[in-house]
Amino acid sequence: MRNFIYLYAFVFLLINATRAQNLDCIGDAVEKCHFASHSPKVNLNLEKRADANIDIKYYKLKLEVDPAINFIKGRNVIYFKTANPTNQIQLNLRDELLITGVYSQNYPNIQVDTSIANVFVINFNTTLPANHVDSVEISYNGVPPQTGFGSFNLSRHNNDLDPVMWTLSEPYGAEDWWPCKNSLTDKADSIDIVITCPSGYRVGANGLLISETTVDDKITYYWKHRYPIASYLVAFAVTNYSVYSDTVILKNGPMEILNYVYPEDLSQAKQGTKDLVNVMIEFEDMVGAYPFWKEKYGHTQFGWGGGMEHQTMTFVINYGFELLAHELGHQWFGDKITCGSWQDIWLNEGFATYMSGLAYERIRPIYFRPFLNGIRSSVISQPDGSVYVTDTANVGRIFNSRLSYRKGAYILHMLRWVMGDTKFFEGLKSYTSDTSLAYSFARVNQFREKMEQKLGTSLVGFFDDWYYGQGFPTYNIQYDAPENTSGQLKIRVNQTQSHASVSFYEMPLPIKVFSSSGVDSIIRINNTYNGQLFTIDYPYIVDSIQLDPDIWVLRGNGTTRRETIISTSNQSLSQLGSLYPNPCRDILYLDRLNIGEETFVLSIKNIFGAKVLEERVDSRSKISVSTLPVGLYLVELYRNNESMATFKILKSN
Numbered sequence: 200m201r202n203f204i205y206l207y208a209f210v211f212l213l214i215n216a217t218r219a220q221n222l223d224c225i226g227d228a229v230e231k232c233h234f235a236s237h238s239p240k241v242n243l244n245l246e247k248r249a250d251a252n253i254d255i256k257y258y259k260l261k262l263e264v265d266p267a268i269n270f271i272k273g274r275n276v277i278y279f280k281t282a283n284p285t286n287q288i289q290l291n292l293r294d295e296l297l298i299t300g301v302y303s304q305n306y307p308n309i310q311v312d313t314s315i316a317n318v319f320v321i322n323f324n325t326t327l328p329a330n331h332v333d334s335v336e337i338s339y340n341g342v343p344p345q346t347g348f349g350s351f352n353l354s355r356h357n358n359d360l361d362p363v364m365w366t367l368s369e370p371y372g373a374e375d376w377w378p379c380k381n382s383l384t385d386k387a388d389s390i391d392i393v394i395t396c397p398s399g400y401r402v403g404a405n406g407l408l409i410s411e412t413t414v415d416d417k418i419t420y421y422w423k424h425r426y427p428i429a430s431y432l433v434a435f436a437v438t439n440y441s442v443y444s445d446t447v448i449l450k451n452g453p454m455e456i457l458n459y460v461y462p463e464d465l466s467q468a469k470q471g472t473k474d475l476v477n478v479m480i481e482f483e484d485m486v487g488a489y490p491f492w493k494e495k496y497g498h499t500q501f502g503w504g505g506g507m508e509h510q511t512m513t514f515v516i517n518y519g520f521e522l523l524a525h526e527l528g529h530q531w532f533g534d535k536i537t538c539g540s541w542q543d544i545w546l547n548e549g550f551a552t553y554m555s556g557l558a559y560e561r562i563r564p565i566y567f568r569p570f571l572n573g574i575r576s577s578v579i580s581q582p583d584g585s586v587y588v589t590d591t592a593n594v595g596r597i598f599n600s601r602l603s604y605r606k607g608a609y610i611l612h613m614l615r616w617v618m619g620d621t622k623f624f625e626g627l628k629s630y631t632s633d634t635s636l637a638y639s640f641a642r643v644n645q646f647r648e649k650m651e652q653k654l655g656t657s658l659v660g661f662f663d664d665w666y667y668g669q670g671f672p673t674y675n676i677q678y679d680a681p682e683n684t685s686g687q688l689k690i691r692v693n694q695t696q697s698h699a700s701v702s703f704y705e706m707p708l709p710i711k712v713f714s715s716s717g718v719d720s721i722i723r724i725n726n727t728y729n730g731q732l733f734t735i736d737y738p739y740i741v742d743s744i745q746l747d748p749d750i751w752v753l754r755g756n757g758t759t760r761r762e763t764i765i766s767t768s769n770q771s772l773s774q775l776g777s778l779y780p781n782p783c784r785d786i787l788y789l790d791r792l793n794i795g796e797e798t799f800v801l802s803i804k805n806i807f808g809a810k811v812l813e814e815r816v817d818s819r820s821k822i823s824v825s826t827l828p829v830g831l832y833l834v835e836l837y838r839n840n841e842s843m844a845t846f847k848i849l850k851s852n
Contacts, residue, residue: 230548231348231369231505231598248318249382250289253279256332258390258433260377265397266364266437269353271296272340275378281331287322288335289315291374291381296341298378303335317374343376347594350375354502356438356461363438363461365501365514370541370597373430383539383640386427394435395419401440403459403499405433405510424511426491427638429537434509436499441465447476447496450488457497457512464500464517471518472498474562478524481561482531482554485624487631490535490638496527508551510534520563521555521570528554531631539640541591545666546641548598549586549607556608571612571750574605579755582697583669586610587643609753610665616751617661617707618654626653660705660809665753670698673755674708679764680741688712688737689764690744692726697755703729705808711748714739721748727808728835730842732764778834782849785825789816799843804833824850 262273312320343351350372406424440459460468506515508529532550560567615623630649677691803812
């Protein structure tokens, strides 16, 4: 149990808080997972520990620190609004820190309960009504613990001569160093950060720097941020920074890119941030206006081996192109819209990773293909793994480089291929501009629904395969065409899956056809089942074909070979037997199927091509379709991966 020194009433002024609105090696300085893999499991369920009955309106966080000393002293004024009548509120702070006082303007006899680990409950002497706005002030001090990536850190730079202090609270570490509501359901509408440190140091933090005040041998920096912000995105860093600015002309006007840099790295930093100006312009074109343009964007250098997307002030280890682009992408994907659960960290990290790839594509296109090849090689190096996170107690799993970052990025790349560029980027803009999501939280289904609205069809099957499912497909392609004349090009697609969680990856596949006439073309085939045969009237002599030359599809290393293809597909149903009734209600019967002792596979797909049922059948079988919604379905019978018949059925009431 945390000890208390005193409790008494405290009167303070009401603060009007308003809601304003060089090729790097992938992963070495981008992905948090590189360090999180060594982090212990943490048994934290934030949403059970966070108070759902209060809405945080404003924080005023005042701190006293020295970058050479592992200690923090501070106080936080917390404005909140109740959802329902209550006589208590619950907040988060690690037990290792000593609460020295809890103050209230209106309730002098408050009591504090610390019996729950890393939680303190403030009990008032009366019931607060619903929709009531009030405040408390918490004073505290101590040596913050280290969780996750190291939430409160000290190190040195300039050959270990100069101390530096910084915070990195993702995923659970905000409560390691400041009292707050630590949650992925509630953003503070605004925050002030006031930090006092020894003279000679500078402080980087969220928002706009309002003032610097020197008294004796100490200096106080006041940072003001008037956009909603999640607790883990609040941050500061302190050392003897050199400071400079770049200016970017955005859609809403010019804006400062403010940079706090180790003096010894100033030259490298200036080149890196200069390059970022064009990246920001391209990102606005792709996904909408920079979300915090009324304030700034900036970088603060720190001693951790990567980057962290603190809102309006990214912390970085260096100024490489990919790292800066990745962290900038987070300002839309992670900061403006934050994942509503660590299960869906893809909405942060997969998106930022792909944004860095898009920066290559737009500005340094020679590096885009190596970028795709690099992340593809990483993903297929192991046969399993879902992008959806089931173990959120494991920080290393949340920030797994192969899954959350790289496979996550490839999902977006494939979704772009499925939708086409126009609809894909319109979908991203629709997602980032949705007023119910902007400056708030989202889950993956909300993103999927926005993309479905632009595509005009369901993406449930796509997400079931690629986001929730594990592994990837490998394609072995057979093709056949006349040697010396144009005519029918036959392509048979055989697919194997690296993991049993997905029975078949339904994907449109790009095929490049090379012709002796000098006319090469890309054709698109919609692969919906194994062994599928495509017959294409091709007007030129076919020399060869290549599967997916631009690596749109995440896949293993398969084969493509030319050989004679004899098709037995698309037999009439009468040649095989009978299927009835059609329309059907509950049971579909197969009768007198002319297959001898062999068995067939019967597959049923909806009008969107998503598989809804698959069974092995013999010469007399009945298939229950009672659970299928009313509608039109495609039924396919195939044997030994070869389609034998395709026909439609109507499911009725």
